Amino acid sequence: MPAMLEVKALRHRFGTGPGAHTAVEDLSFTVEAGELACLVGHSGCGKSTLLRCVAGLTRPTGGTIRLHGTEVDGVPPELAVVFQDYGRSLFPWLTVAGNVEFPLRSAGLDRRERASRARQALDWVGLADAHRRFPWQLSGGMQQRVAIARALASRPALLLMDEPFASVDAQTRFELEDLLRRVRREQDTTILLVTHDIDESVYLGDRVLVLSSSPASIVADLTVDLPAERDQITTRESAEFVALRGEVARLLRHRAVVGEAS
Ligand SMILES: Nc1ncnc2c1ncn2[C@@H]1O[C@H](COP(=O)(O)OP(=O)(O)O)[C@@H](O)[C@H]1O
Ligand SMILES: [Mg+2]
Numbered sequence: 702m703p704a705m706l707e708v709k710a711l712r713h714r715f716g717t718g719p720g721a722h723t724a725v726e727d728l729s730f731t732v733e734a735g736e737l738a739c740l741v742g743h744s745g746c747g748k749s750t751l752l753r754c755v756a757g758l759t760r761p762t763g764g765t766i767r768l769h770g771t772e773v774d775g776v777p778p779e780l781a782v783v784f785q786d787y788g789r790s791l792f793p794w795l796t797v798a799g800n801v802e803f804p805l806r807s808a809g810l811d812r813r814e815r816a817s818r819a820r821q822a823l824d825w826v827g828l829a830d831a832h833r834r835f836p837w838q839l840s841g842g843m844q845q846r847v848a849i850a851r852a853l854a855s856r857p858a859l860l861l862m863d864e865p866f867a868s869v870d871a872q873t874r875f876e877l878e879d880l881l882r883r884v885r886r887e888q889d890t891t892i893l894l895v896t897h898d899i900d901e902s903v904y905l906g907d908r909v910l911v912l913s914s915s916p917a918s919i920v921a922d923l924t925v926d927l928p929a930e931r932d933q934i935t936t937r938e939s940a941e942f943v944a945l946r947g948e949v950a951r952l953l954r955h956r957a958v959v960g961e962a963s
Pocket of ligand 1: 715716722724742743744745746747748749750751915
C-alpha cells in the first residue's frame with residue numbers, strides 16, 4: 702500500500718537568475734497513516750515553503766508529492782492546514798461555529814450536517830460553550846483552538862500544521878500541545894507539524910525529522926521512543942527526552958555551522 706504521504710526529491714526555488722533563492726533542496730520523506738511527525742529546523746530554513754508545497758498552495762520547482770499514491774496537483778480536499786497566525790486565519794464577522802462550518806460549505810455538506818460537525822469538532826477542542834461567540838472575544842489560545850477545530854471538522858486524512866503554537870504564551874502552548882496529542886489519539890488523525898522549537902518537536906512527535914539550514918533537506922529521521930502518555934513536567938525531565946533533545950540540538954548546530962562555512 703502506498704504511504705499516506707510521500708515526498709520525493711522535493712526542490713523549490715524562488716525567482717530566477719542571480720536573485721534566485723533555493724528554499725528546499727532534494728528533500729525526501731514519507732509519513733504513514735496515524736503518525737504524528739514533526740519537522741524541526743531553524744527560522745528561515747524553508748519549513749513553510751515545504752509545507753505550502755505539500756498543501757498544494759505552492760507548486761514546487763522539482764520533485765513529487767504523493768498523497769495515498771496520487772500526485773498532488775492543487776489543494777487536495779482530504780487535507781487541512783493550521784497556520785501560526787490564527788489572528789488572521791479566522792473571519793472576524795463569523796461566529797466561532799460559523800468559522801468552523803465555513804470550509805464545509807464547499808465540501809457540499811447540508812446545513813444540519815455542517816452544524817453537527819462543527820459542534821463535534823468544537824467539543825473535541827473543549828470549546829463547545831463558545832460556539833456563538835466571535836473570534837475577537839476569545840484569547841489567542843482559544844482562537845487557535847477554533848482554527849484546529851475548523852481543520853478537524855473536515856475530517857482530513859492529513860493535518861498540516863505550520864508552527865501552530867508559536868504565537869501563544871508558554872502555558873497556553875503546553876495546553877495546546879497536550880490537546881493536540883489527545884485529539885490525535887481520539888480521532889486517529891495523521892499530522893505533519895513544523896516547528897523551530899526543539900523541545901516541542903520531541904514532546905509532540907512520534908518522529909522528528911531534522912532539517913538542515915537553508916536550503917532545507919532532511920538530515921536525520923529520529924524515532925521518539927517516549928511513552929504515548931506524556932506529561933509536560935515528568936516527560937520533559939526524563940532521561941530519554943533530555944537525550945533526544947540534545948541529539949536534535951547537536952544536529953541543528955552542526956548543520957548551521959556547515960551551512961555558514963559553505
Ligand atoms: N515568496 C518568496 N519569495 C522569495 N523568497 C521567499 C519567499 N518565501 C520565502 N522565501 C525565502 O525562502 C526561505 C525559506 O522561507 P520559509 O519557508 O518561510 O522559512 P521558515 O518557514 O523555515 O522560516 C527564506 O530565506 C525566505 O526569505
Ligand atoms: Mg515559517
